[in-house]
Amino acid sequence: MPRKQIFLLIALAAFIALPQLISVKYYLHLSILALIWVIMAQGQNLIQGYTGYVSIVQAGFMGIGAYSTALMGSHFGLPVTLTIILAPLVTAVFALATGYPSLRVKGHCFAIVTLAFNMVIFIVLLNFTALTNGEAGITGIPKPGYGRGAWIDFHDRQVYYYFVLIVAVAMTALAALIVRSRIGQILLAIRQNEDLVASVGVASWKYKLFAFVVSAMFAGLAGALYAHYQSFINPEIFSVAQSLDAILAVIIGGSGTLTGPVIGAFIVVFLPEYLRFADSFRLILYGLILVLATIFMPRGIVGLARDIASRLGAR
Amino acid sequence: MKIRALLGCSAATLMLVGGAHAAEKTLTIGVADALTGGAAVYGLPQANSVEMAADEINAAGGIAVGDDTYMLDVIVYDDKANPTEATNAVRKLIDRDGVRYILGFCCSGATGAVASFIEYEDAVMLVGNAAERSITTQGISNLVRTRPPADYTGAAAGAFVAKQGHKRIAVLGALETSFYASYVEAFEEEFKKSGGEVIAHEVFASKDRDMSPQLTKIREMQPDALLVVGYVEPAAFAYRQATELGMDVPRYGFTSGSEEQFLRVASSEQMEGVWDLRPTELTLQSTTDAGLAYHANYSERFGDAPSPSSPYAYDQAWALKHAIEAAGSVEDTEAVAAALRELEVFPEAVMQYLPVEGKMFDQNGQAYTANGAFQWQEGHWVFVEELPSDQEAYSRFLSTVN
Numbered sequence: 001m002p003r004k005q006i007f008l009l010i011a012l013a014a015f016i017a018l019p020q021l022i023s024v025k026y027y028l029h030l031s032i033l034a035l036i037w038v039i040m041a042q043g044q045n046l047i048q049g050y051t052g053y054v055s056i057v058q059a060g061f062m063g064i065g066a067y068s069t070a071l072m073g074s075h076f077g078l079p080v081t082l083t084i085i086l087a088p089l090v091t092a093v094f095a096l097a098t099g100y101p102s103l104r105v106k107g108h109c110f111a112i113v114t115l116a117f118n119m120v121i122f123i124v125l126l127n128f129t130a131l132t133n134g135e136a137g138i139t140g141i142p143k144p145g146y147g148r149g150a151w152i153d154f155h156d157r158q159v160y161y162y163f164v165l166i167v168a169v170a171m172t173a174l175a176a177l178i179v180r181s182r183i184g185q186i187l188l189a190i191r192q193n194e195d196l197v198a199s200v201g202v203a204s205w206k207y208k209l210f211a212f213v214v215s216a217m218f219a220g221l222a223g224a225l226y227a228h229y230q231s232f233i234n235p236e237i238f239s240v241a242q243s244l245d246a247i248l249a250v251i252i253g254g255s256g257t258l259t260g261p262v263i264g265a266f267i268v269v270f271l272p273e274y275l276r277f278a279d280s281f282r283l284i285l286y287g288l289i290l291v292l293a294t295i296f297m298p299r300g301i302v303g304l305a306r307d308i309a310s311r312l313g314a315r
Numbered sequence: 316m317k318i319r320a321l322l323g324c325s326a327a328t329l330m331l332v333g334g335a336h337a338a339e340k341t342l343t344i345g346v347a348d349a350l351t352g353g354a355a356v357y358g359l360p361q362a363n364s365v366e367m368a369a370d371e372i373n374a375a376g377g378i379a380v381g382d383d384t385y386m387l388d389v390i391v392y393d394d395k396a397n398p399t400e401a402t403n404a405v406r407k408l409i410d411r412d413g414v415r416y417i418l419g420f421c422c423s424g425a426t427g428a429v430a431s432f433i434e435y436e437d438a439v440m441l442v443g444n445a446a447e448r449s450i451t452t453q454g455i456s457n458l459v460r461t462r463p464p465a466d467y468t469g470a471a472a473g474a475f476v477a478k479q480g481h482k483r484i485a486v487l488g489a490l491e492t493s494f495y496a497s498y499v500e501a502f503e504e505e506f507k508k509s510g511g512e513v514i515a516h517e518v519f520a521s522k523d524r525d526m527s528p529q530l531t532k533i534r535e536m537q538p539d540a541l542l543v544v545g546y547v548e549p550a551a552f553a554y555r556q557a558t559e560l561g562m563d564v565p566r567y568g569f570t571s572g573s574e575e576q577f578l579r580v581a582s583s584e585q586m587e588g589v590w591d592l593r594p595t596e597l598t599l600q601s602t603t604d605a606g607l608a609y610h611a612n613y614s615e616r617f618g619d620a621p622s623p624s625s626p627y628a629y630d631q632a633w634a635l636k637h638a639i640e641a642a643g644s645v646e647d648t649e650a651v652a653a654a655l656r657e658l659e660v661f662p663e664a665v666m667q668y669l670p671v672e673g674k675m676f677d678q679n680g681q682a683y684t685a686n687g688a689f690q691w692q693e694g695h696w697v698f699v700e701e702l703p704s705d706q707e708a709y710s711r712f713l714s715t716v717n
């Protein structure tokens with residue numbers, strides 16, 4: 001069996017065993033959030049890592065997913081499982097509408113346009129109070145399943161952990177499938193030299209739009225899972241700051257790799273919590289670590305690990 | 316040698332006898348509040364006041380439960396007024412630190428996030444300054460709040476401003492923040508009853524510092540008065556810039572800022588005549604002996620005057636002490652939560668609570684204070700008069716809200 005597959009199996013086994021190894025439920029809570037972030041970061045990686053377009057709207061799309069699942073449930077009485085499935089589709093519609101004009105520009109301009117979209121989404125969530133309840137947010141968002149005490153009780157954090165783990169693994173597999181397909185190869189080619197791709201007759205805008213919309217769907221799904229886990233959402237958590245965290249998760253973990261976003265997501269969730277001992281210096285320390293990591297590990301942790309492995313192999 | 320041995324035996328016997336009568340134990344309580352960021356003006360004084368109350372309770376002999384005496388130990392976490400951070404902080408307090416009683420909560424978004432799951436936890440949540448109405452409309456039995464909802468105060472403020480004879484008022488504020496919006500909504504409803512009209516709803520964000528565009532627009536509309544609602548700092552900028560733009564109309568507000576907080580941004584001359592229409596909270600002219608002592612102790616300990624809303628958290632700690640003693644248990648959180656709802660207003664309370672059916676908290680877990688009209692006069696907030704407030708009627712109304 002190739003070394004890579006052995007590593008993946010060990011990682012999967014570790015994730016499955018994790019709830020049994022954790023004695024403090026608080027860390028299980030953080031692990032659930034981190035797995036939700038894995039889904040979001042895998043989406044971000046598709047557009048940022050593989051296509052080379054830095055999008056700053058991922059948290060906005062996460063918000064659309066979260067609000068759409070909550071509102072579809074409360075307004076139309078749809079079952080939770082169905083609203084979770086529909087949430088990425090609703091997000092995709094918004095992504096299509098925003099991606100088409102955004103992808104007419106490149107580089108920094110694209111980043112700024114998407115940032116503006118995130119701000120628009122945030123403002124709408126905050127001010128369209130008749131629908132979103134504004135800053136007060138939506139409370140009492142139900143969990144999937146058949147309620148408390150059911151055979152599979154999603155109120156049990158361990159159950160929700162495995163539920164999110166299954167979805168995160170499936171979405172990572174989907175991302176791997178996309179990356180290794182012909183579409184993925186074209187996305188990589190766009191990242192390397194978009195003009196060259198266009199010169200051989202490939203309509204690159206279609207592929208970019210595909211990556212952008214799929215990336216948004218990942219975020220929408222992550223938002224839906226977040227909403228049903230926390231049972232509460234308000235606009236605060238879907239601001240630009242969260243989108244920047246999604247970018248950081250990809251960069252720190254390893255841009256353009258499938259393992260990178262997984263590592264990055266866990267770092268983005270766990271690191272600020274572990275730094276709580278530093279009290280008011282926590283955020284300064286967090287920022288400093290991120291800056292140093294970006295400077296000294298431009299290819300992320302995965303890149304660093306590969307470098308070390310190849311050096312050891314050369315010996 | 317013999318004497319030393321005798322003394323040793325006597326000391327050991329005394330310790331054993333003492334131990335059999337009253338074991339001194341530690342009860343750890345948690346605080347989740349905004350210690351950094353824009354909301355820290357409310358959160359940090361709340362966290363400070365819980366620590367101060369805990370020390371005072373300990374100095375007064377702790378919490379007596381049966382034969383045991385509990386000394387309070389406080390763990391404080393910063394939630395940055397962010398819902399996810401607040402959830403993480405409270406999960407950490409409950410799951411890792413084993414805390415059953417969580418106090419603080421200055422801000423509505425973060426509080427709402429925690430309120431959404433707290434009823435399923437073996438814990439009691441005591442909410443302070445967070446004014447969003449929905450926090451106490453969900454029937455959460457293990458949650459109480461010391462601050463009245465914003466619309467309870469807004470209605471009283473609307474009636475007061477109408478009584479001053481104003482007919483056209485312009486509103487400038489953090490209207491995207493729901494509890495400020497609900498204050499204005501209730502204000503407007505009462506104001507309209509007297510034939511008044513709100514001619515403008517101009518918005519600023521909590522991070523905005525330049526309100527001159529909104530104020531210029533309002534000035535052109537020639538209102539009779541201006542109503543400013545929002546966090547202390549942006550509100551102070553709004554008052555300052557209104558005078559800089561030459562607006563000579565009465566200025567009313569809803570901010571709950573201390574004199575020190577306002578004077579960091581605006582001069583006393585620029586603040587002269589401004590009204591703050593809010594729960595009576597902590598203002599020296601209107602307070603009781605407990606309030607005066609609180610102000611003096613806080614100022615001495617932290618080197619800064621307490622914010623007017625900070626005693627909401629101080630009172631939480633004392634309410635908890637009395638409830639635990641009434642319940643006779645620190646482990647049985649259900650009994651403590653029930654005892655909180657049966658609690659009468661206690662002498663250590665700094666805020667002037669208006670009881671509902673003789674109890675400090677109504678059946679929704681909501682406490683009420685009187686509302687007051689305060690005016691800035693020569694560098695100080697001066698209590699002018701109490702605003703008409705019917706806590707019994709509001710409590711009945713609150714029970715009907717989903």
